[in-house]
Amino acid sequence: MASHIDDYGMIGDLHTAALVGTDGSIDWLCLPRFDSPACFAALLGGDEHGSWVLAPVGGGRCTRRRYRPDTLILETEWDTPEGTVRVIDAMPPRDGAADLVRVVEGLSGRVPMRTVMRLRFGYGRIEPWIRCHGSELAAIAGPDAAWLDADVQLRVEDGAAHAEFTVGAGETVSFGLTHQLSHLDRPRPPKPVQALEHTEAFWTDWIGAMRYEGGWSEAVRRSLIVLKALTYDPTGGIAAAATTSLPEDLGGVRNWDYRFCWLRDAAFSLQALLGTGFIEEANAWRQWLLRAAAGDPAELQIMYGIDGQHWLPEQELDWLPGYRGSAPVRIGNAATGQFQLDVWGETLDALHLAREADLQADASAWDLQLALLRFLEEHWDDPDDGLWEIRGEQRHFVHSKVMAWAAFDRAVHAVEKFGLEGPVERWRDLRTRVHAEVCEQGFDPVRGTFTQFYGSNGLDAALLLIPQVGFLPWDDPRVAGTVDAVQAELSRDGFLMRYDVSADGGVDGLPGEEGVFLACTFWLVDALHGIGREQEARDLFERLLKVRNDLGLLSEEYDPATGRQLGNTPQAYSHVGLVNSARHLSGAHPATTPRAVRPER
Numbered sequence: 232m233a234s235h236i237d238d239y240g241m242i243g244d245l246h247t248a249a250l251v252g253t254d255g256s257i258d259w260l261c262l263p264r265f266d267s268p269a270c271f272a273a274l275l276g277g278d279e280h281g282s283w284v285l286a287p288v289g290g291g292r293c294t295r296r297r298y299r300p301d302t303l304i305l306e307t308e309w310d311t312p313e314g315t316v317r318v319i320d321a322m323p324p325r326d327g328a329a330d331l332v333r334v335v336e337g338l339s340g341r342v343p344m345r346t347v348m349r350l351r352f353g354y355g356r357i358e359p360w361i362r363c364h365g366s367e368l369a370a371i372a373g374p375d376a377a378w379l380d381a382d383v384q385l386r387v388e389d390g391a392a393h394a395e396f397t398v399g400a401g402e403t404v405s406f407g408l409t410h411q412l413s414h415l416d417r418p419r420p421p422k423p424v425q426a427l428e429h430t431e432a433f434w435t436d437w438i439g440a441m442r443y444e445g446g447w448s449e450a451v452r453r454s455l456i457v458l459k460a461l462t463y464d465p466t467g468g469i470a471a472a473a474t475t476s477l478p479e480d481l482g483g484v485r486n487w488d489y490r491f492c493w494l495r496d497a498a499f500s501l502q503a504l505l506g507t508g509f510i511e512e513a514n515a516w517r518q519w520l521l522r523a524a525a526g527d528p529a530e531l532q533i534m535y536g537i538d539g540q541h542w543l544p545e546q547e548l549d550w551l552p553g554y555r556g557s558a559p560v561r562i563g564n565a566a567t568g569q570f571q572l573d574v575w576g577e578t579l580d581a582l583h584l585a586r587e588a589d590l591q592a593d594a595s596a597w598d599l600q601l602a603l604l605r606f607l608e609e610h611w612d613d614p615d616d617g618l619w620e621i622r623g624e625q626r627h628f629v630h631s632k633v634m635a636w637a638a639f640d641r642a643v644h645a646v647e648k649f650g651l652e653g654p655v656e657r658w659r660d661l662r663t664r665v666h667a668e669v670c671e672q673g674f675d676p677v678r679g680t681f682t683q684f685y686g687s688n689g690l691d692a693a694l695l696l697i698p699q700v701g702f703l704p705w706d707d708p709r710v711a712g713t714v715d716a717v718q719a720e721l722s723r724d725g726f727l728m729r730y731d732v733s734a735d736g737g738v739d740g741l742p743g744e745e746g747v748f749l750a751c752t753f754w755l756v757d758a759l760h761g762i763g764r765e766q767e768a769r770d771l772f773e774r775l776l777k778v779r780n781d782l783g784l785l786s787e788e789y790d791p792a793t794g795r796q797l798g799n800t801p802q803a804y805s806h807v808g809l810v811n812s813a814r815h816l817s818g819a820h821p822a823t824t825p826r827a828v829r830p831e832r
């Protein structure tokens with residue numbers, strides 16, 4: 232059975248990521264990219280779907296683990312009756328082919344170890360043809376080929392590579408796995424020790440460019456490393472998470488594929504990266520966006536593949552039973568075809584933020600903005616599916632309209648502040664119209680709160696963003712009323728649901744419940760801080776920090792009843808929330824002045 236979601240640590244090479252359990256088992260790895268088929272898919276099934284165990288013979292949970300400071304190198308240690316042993320796992324930044332290195336270090340005594348590497352390509356379905364000679368193994372099936380080089384003799388049994396060995400204090404035993412497309416030549420095998428040195432230098436150098444001097448620095452650094460690790464380096468596209476189909480409702484059907492780039496999530500990531508000085512990543516994402524969204528603005532999708540791919544059809548993998556029985560397992564995402572009005576606002580806001588942050592001028596960015604605005608002028612008053620991607624009836628979501636307001640507002644500012652050309656009078660009028668409509672139809676004066684959609688009985692956590700985007704000032708009584716109402720109706724043990732799944736007769740059209748949404752709870756931190764309830768904001772932030780696993784990782788959701796994380800992991804949305812809340816609580820420089828804290832690297 233797969234481990235608890237929060238028992239997994241991530242290693243990655245800026246093209247893909249692997250999840251390593253506290254038991255030393257790698258249960259998830261898609262090769263060669265985040266969105267490729269998995270070759271280790273035990274996360275969504277059992278060992279028969281592919282995994283790689285490297286642990287003491289006695290097995291069990293490790294005694295402790297950590298990332299090497301400021302890196303994505305994972306060190307897992309076991310104290311056993313025979314001695315203490317450490318397994319170091321890393322994926323060196325890609326240099327041609329994908330490498331995964333595992334180095335066993337004896338720390339004391341002599342510890343008997345075992346490894347079983349069961350490669351199953353095609354999401355656990357395809358057993359490769361394996362050849363093994365001594366300490367080398369080659370596996371091939373369809374488009375995939377992989378090679379394992381070990382310091383110990385390997386044997387093949389039951390379609391998997393096995394080895395048993397003993398490691399003494401001061402000794403090391405290394406394993407290097409390389410993947411390549413099967414029609415290409417075998418790449419050079421990794422040299423594990425040099426690979427670790429290279430990986431360490433890469434990450435420490437990268438995070439060394441951070442310009443953030445506020446509180447909770449350790450947690451912020453870790454979250455930024457996660458955001459970087461979820462970025463597909465060749466294109467700058469940012470994956471929403473490293474996994475598919477980890478359930479929002481354990482045992483339920485709310486299982487989705489997050490290995491794609493949502494414009495919304497990426498726009499939030501951009502705020503966090505710009506706000507901490509990472510200009511290059513912001514620039515790369517903008518270029519990704521300009522390529523992905525090129526074409527007819529009416530065809531703008533809410534998400535694309537990490538390379539800008541448009542077609543992401545949703546399919547169910549019926550041979551995988553799902554994480555602890557949470558079926559179906561889905562790949563692709565039908566939300567791609569949805570109309571989510573807020574995405575125009577978030578995209579235009581992100582491009583505006585980039586311009587304010589002085590990112591190298593790019594004329595095509597303004598051309599894209601103009602095209603998006605032309606579409607928005609015609610469609611801002613259409614009902615949509617909203618940012619929660621409901622699969623029920625389309626509605627006039629308040630958050631969507633607020634983001635349409637933000638889009639017109641940023642357009643007006645672009646003309647006023649940067650002298651760009653556009654129909655500014657028309658945008659000013661639209662800005663006023665949208666604002667008036669939202670205040671009239673999206674606000675319930677009896678309850679003193681904005682509502683989830685026009686005429687709704689329900690609320691949603693996205694209403695907390697109203698003052699953040701500048702739609703109303705923090706001291707407006709309607710803001711305080713909304714914060715109170717959202718907190719009262721959507722809190723579970725102090726954490727926030729994104730909406731009440733039962734309100735308005737089941738707004739999302741899906742069966743089952745779900746956990747509290749971590750990004751939304753960070754928004755509550757920001758809202759409490761914004762309306763002056765400082766201590767409450769800090770206390771909630773501290774509680775959220777405790778939800779992180781021992782490695783500082785957050786998935787999408789959390790179940791306060793079991794104290795376990797839920798949903799895809801690690802999730803950019805949640806880590807962005809952490810970084811932005813830390814920045815807000817620290818009074819750090821706004822995202823628009825990233826160079827203000829320290830000079831550029």
Ligand SMILES: OC[C@H]1O[C@H](O[C@H]2O[C@H](CO)[C@@H](O)[C@H](O)[C@H]2O)[C@H](O)[C@@H](O)[C@@H]1O
Nearest residue numbers: 471487493495496564566618619620804
């Ligand atoms: O449960 C409903 C929806 O859940 C997913 O969407 C959520 O994740 C997205 C990526 O982080 C985020 O942008 C969105 O706001 C979230 O609601 C899922 O991808 C959808 O298909 C699903 O309908």
